Amino acid sequence: MPRKVTFIAIAVSFVLCQATVASAAEPWWHLTGGSRPMNLWAPQNEVQEISVSLTNLTMVEFGGTPVACFGGPYGFYCPVFGLPNDETAADLQNSLEAAGAYGVGNVEVTEDDPGRFLVKTIGDLSKRYVPALSVVSFPSSGESKTHVLTEGGSGRLIVTATNVGDSPIDGSETPVSLVDELPTGLAAYRVDGIVPGHGVNAAAGEDRGQIQHGGHVGDGDE
Secondary structure (H helix, E strand, C coil), rough: HHHHHHHHHHHHHHHHHHHHHHHCCCCCEEEEEEEECCCCCEEEECEEEEECCCCCEEEECCCCCEEECCCCHHHHHHHHHHCCCCCHHHHHHHHHHCCCCCCCCCCEEEEEEEEEEEEEEHHHHHHCCCCCEEEEEEEECCCCCEEECCCCCCEEEEEEEEECCCCCCECCCCCCCCCCCCCCCCCCCCCEECCCCCCEEEECCCCCCCCCCCEEECCCCC
C-alpha cells in the first residue's frame, strides 16, 4: 500500500510539472465598456466661449494651427502670421470659415460683451463633435481664454482594456487591436487612446479612428 501512494504522488507531480512547462506566461485582456454620460443625450451643437484680452495680441488656434488673430494694440503683427486683424464677431466668423478651420457656413459667432465671443457650430458640423479652439496671448500670456460651454455630439463611449495576464506586452513588437462595433445610428468623430504613463494618442474624422501606440503595457496595466 505505501508503494502505491508513493507512485501516485510522483505521477501527479510529474503531470503538474509538465503542465507548467507547456503553459508559458502570456498577456490576456479584460475588456469593459461604458459611456459618459451613462445615458447618451440627444445630439447637440457645440458652443465655445472665447474671451479675448483687449490689451494683448491673441492668436486663435484650431487643431494647433493659427486661424484667427485679435491684434488689439498690436494689430500690425497679425499680417506677419498671414492673418487679418479681427475686431468684431463678423471678422472672427469669417476667419473661422476658412478651409483649415470650420469651413463656410459651419460656424456662427456672436459677441455678447466686449472681447467675449460665442462660437456655435452649424451646417455640416451641427450636432457632432468638433475639436475645441485654443488661444495664445502675448506679451502677457494667459490673458485670453477659451471654454467649451456645450460639447457637441451625444457624449462618449469608453472601452477599457486591462492586461490581466502574467506577462507584459510591447506594442512596438506585438501590435494589439481593439475593435468596437458601434450601435446603429451612432457615428464616431474622434477616438482617443490613453495609456497610463504614455499620454494620449488621438485620431479624428468621420471614418473609424485608428490609434497606434508603440509603448510597453505591463501586466495589470490598462
